[in-house]
Amino acid sequence: MRPMPMAAIGTALALFAGAALAQGTGGTAIFVLGSDPSGLNRNLSTSTPDGLVACKVYEGLVDVTPEGDIVPRLAESWEISEDGTTYTFHLRDARFHDGTPFTSADVKYTYEEISGKFSSVFSGAAKAIESIDTPAPDEVVLHLSKPYGPLLRTLNCTQGAAILPKHLYEGTDPATNPVTTSEPVGTGPFMFDEWRRGQYVKLAKNPDYWEEGLPYLDAVIGQVLPQASSRTQALMAGEVDYVNFTLLPSNDYMMLEGNPGFTMIPSPVPAIDVMLANTRNPDLADPKVRQAMMMAIDRSQLLATAFNGIGAAATMPFTNRMGWAADADTDFDALYPYDPEKANALLDEAGKARGADGTRFSLSVKYFSTESDSQLEATALKAMLREVGIELVLEPGERVSVIPAVFTNFDYDLALVAYNSGGDPAIGLTRIWSSATEGRNFGNPTGYSSPEVDALFEEGQTATDRATRGRAYAEAQRILGRDLPVLTLHERIAQSGVSAKLQGLEEEYYLPSFRAARFAE
Amino acid sequence: MTRFILSRLGYAIPVVLAVLVTNFLLTRLVPGDPVTALIGDFPAPPDYVARLRAEFGLDESVWTQLGLYLRNLAQGELGYSFFNRQPVIDLIAERTVNTLILMVPVLVLSSVLGVLLGMLAAVQKVRWIDVTITALSLGGKSIPIFWSGQVLILLLAVHFKLLPAQGMHSLRGVEPGWPAFVDLVEHWLMPGLIATAFNMAIVARVARVSFKEAMLGDYVTTASATGLPRRTILFGHVLPNALIPVVTVIGHNLTNLLTGTIMVEAVFGWPGIGELFMSSIASRDYPVLQGIFLAVALVTVLANLLTDILYAVIDPRVRDSYVRA
Numbered sequence: 098m099r100p101m102p103m104a105a106i107g108t109a110l111a112l113f114a115g116a117a118l119a120q121g122t123g124g125t126a127i128f129v130l131g132s133d134p135s136g137l138n139r140n141l142s143t144s145t146p147d148g149l150v151a152c153k154v155y156e157g158l159v160d161v162t163p164e165g166d167i168v169p170r171l172a173e174s175w176e177i178s179e180d181g182t183t184y185t186f187h188l189r190d191a192r193f194h195d196g197t198p199f200t201s202a203d204v205k206y207t208y209e210e211i212s213g214k215f216s217s218v219f220s221g222a223a224k225a226i227e228s229i230d231t232p233a234p235d236e237v238v239l240h241l242s243k244p245y246g247p248l249l250r251t252l253n254c255t256q257g258a259a260i261l262p263k264h265l266y267e268g269t270d271p272a273t274n275p276v277t278t279s280e281p282v283g284t285g286p287f288m289f290d291e292w293r294r295g296q297y298v299k300l301a302k303n304p305d306y307w308e309e310g311l312p313y314l315d316a317v318i319g320q321v322l323p324q325a326s327s328r329t330q331a332l333m334a335g336e337v338d339y340v341n342f343t344l345l346p347s348n349d350y351m352m353l354e355g356n357p358g359f360t361m362i363p364s365p366v367p368a369i370d371v372m373l374a375n376t377r378n379p380d381l382a383d384p385k386v387r388q389a390m391m392m393a394i395d396r397s398q399l400l401a402t403a404f405n406g407i408g409a410a411a412t413m414p415f416t417n418r419m420g421w422a423a424d425a426d427t428d429f430d431a432l433y434p435y436d437p438e439k440a441n442a443l444l445d446e447a448g449k450a451r452g453a454d455g456t457r458f459s460l461s462v463k464y465f466s467t468e469s470d471s472q473l474e475a476t477a478l479k480a481m482l483r484e485v486g487i488e489l490v491l492e493p494g495e496r497v498s499v500i501p502a503v504f505t506n507f508d509y510d511l512a513l514v515a516y517n518s519g520g521d522p523a524i525g526l527t528r529i530w531s532s533a534t535e536g537r538n539f540g541n542p543t544g545y546s547s548p549e550v551d552a553l554f555e556e557g558q559t560a561t562d563r564a565t566r567g568r569a570y571a572e573a574q575r576i577l578g579r580d581l582p583v584l585t586l587h588e589r590i591a592q593s594g595v596s597a598k599l600q601g602l603e604e605e606y607y608l609p610s611f612r613a614a615r616f617a618e
Numbered sequence: 619m620t621r622f623i624l625s626r627l628g629y630a631i632p633v634v635l636a637v638l639v640t641n642f643l644l645t646r647l648v649p650g651d652p653v654t655a656l657i658g659d660f661p662a663p664p665d666y667v668a669r670l671r672a673e674f675g676l677d678e679s680v681w682t683q684l685g686l687y688l689r690n691l692a693q694g695e696l697g698y699s700f701f702n703r704q705p706v707i708d709l710i711a712e713r714t715v716n717t718l719i720l721m722v723p724v725l726v727l728s729s730v731l732g733v734l735l736g737m738l739a740a741v742q743k744v745r746w747i748d749v750t751i752t753a754l755s756l757g758g759k760s761i762p763i764f765w766s767g768q769v770l771i772l773l774l775a776v777h778f779k780l781l782p783a784q785g786m787h788s789l790r791g792v793e794p795g796w797p798a799f800v801d802l803v804e805h806w807l808m809p810g811l812i813a814t815a816f817n818m819a820i821v822a823r824v825a826r827v828s829f830k831e832a833m834l835g836d837y838v839t840t841a842s843a844t845g846l847p848r849r850t851i852l853f854g855h856v857l858p859n860a861l862i863p864v865v866t867v868i869g870h871n872l873t874n875l876l877t878g879t880i881m882v883e884a885v886f887g888w889p890g891i892g893e894l895f896m897s898s899i900a901s902r903d904y905p906v907l908q909g910i911f912l913a914v915a916l917v918t919v920l921a922n923l924l925t926d927i928l929y930a931v932i933d934p935r936v937r938d939s940y941v942r943a
Contacts, residue, residue, distance in 0.1 A: 143658030537661030
């Protein structure tokens, strides 16, 4: 073989470099923030803007894929004892952005002093963890008082378990520490750079990220765009590259769908739209009334008119998208088919006779005025329930006034709320019916309390194998489907809008880290 | 004159104070919980919620909170934002600068163009100017900016990609210096011109009527009879007499300096004080709201004072009345 001339080698190298560039390294990706973050620490707040920034700077021991698989992050590997009460994690050789090595002491401190005390999404895990040992800097052992099914999937940034730097937090108030409020220091793929309030938060590539070659992007910037409509416009004008599903109005999906310039990524976490019924109200106290209401509501019609046909009509208290926790016998279409006649009969049976004007009783319905879906939903429900003699008075309000009225003061009849499942019933769904969350924001405000359901939720939470957990949740749903303190009406399938040029986000959980994101040319 | 200004400022103090106390009580009367905005959408630990409440002083009575607020204010302390965890003064200062970048050119352009157009319409009886002024002012009142603004964005930014859709700066990196300035101007064009058009229409309408009236004055007839050139009559005699109502309108535009562009800022994502105001209402960030109320009250008082002084400068009769008083 003839030796290859130097020039040819040079050309080949140049081509190779060109190919690498075409695949895309470098560049700045811009994602949307609905408002300024309140802080940059996911473990202290579940506000989306805080998490969208913080989960690029911080990481948990593990992460979750959209399919629900657990993948290693700061933990390289782990073992779980047979009885499901001891988790041993082997930690990676990583450094915080200030150069301090990450150790097991940071894990212990974060879980015990911060996530355990402040995080609302970590509280289930916090209750289960009895003690934490740190036998070596690269080894941490969690001892549980009893098994906790979703423990592993809780140990990621999204669930309030981002590992924080002990050396910067120890002896301070975590809520006012500058690391929380303005200058986060994590181990993640991106480091904090600059925050211009009202405009943007800029993060720069972490050159010492533990995974060789990542991240690809030079920088990521979160741009603050408070107006929902302007987010889609900015995406279409090419000014931003990523709009999280929590921020993209569903009315705008059709502008992006089918447009080759954009990809839509469905949210990896199922969510449901429910109508909460305040069972303290004498008119709503009888389950028959609530069952009659369910029969008076045409859920397919609701899907079409209120939700633009996006998602699905609900058929169970939880969601079809978490099949393992579903109950085959609880099917709203069979239990409560749309049947105003039967609904009327049931209401008569419950002793709610019609008055002279044909009205049996009237109820207020509270919802967030900022949610365009809820406005349409409330209007449709008003028309449907009027057919059976129930008059709805629509009471839209701001989040900050509706939330305390419904969840702390129980000053409501009906409320329309969307609940995010967090990917596991124990994380995001049981709170809607559990007796333990009464009085807390987005907990259970219905006044319904069933020891039987509480016990089944406890079983579903503590069992470690999915079959046992699923059976417990199925049984709980059979009871909840009968008692109906909460009318699950719609399953959301929310979509994130992404510029087709930006790739590598498909495998990320719902607050993406952008660690493997890159621009294609 | 100095005594006049001082006495006017003296009156301003109780006015500002009354505005502050009223707004303080109003923000607390409106239902809503600032802590709600901070903790997010999952059931938070009750200890944490109680701690935040105590930290913000929300566990005190409204009157204690008001007393503390006024005492701090007297010491020049505007407080600390619940939501942003930043001193209110820093937040307001940065946003005010952004709003001024948007609004100062708007006020200058709309005042100068408004007077010129009004004058042309009245004096030259140019029909298309008349129609434009009426269309702009009617349109400005009846077409909401969140519609016209969106249409402009869809057209110029999304479809033709001529101008940026949102914000004040490009975030993908622009060289400092001249390119950065051009970038800023490009971002200013849509919101700036929309705001200019509406402000200008109001000025022009008033100016047109005012010029028309002034043109009918006996002194104009006399001046023409003495054979003075038309330009001298217009700028020397008509303009000063016609200007008083116009100055009132410009003064009114000036009092809207900080809050008149809330919608424009919202639609075009301009990070000004109006946007801060809206988001602070949504999160019930009381300290920031109070800070903005103070700033707006001060601007209003100062703009009114400035208008009064301008009256005196333009009209010798007004000036004389102050001197005699």
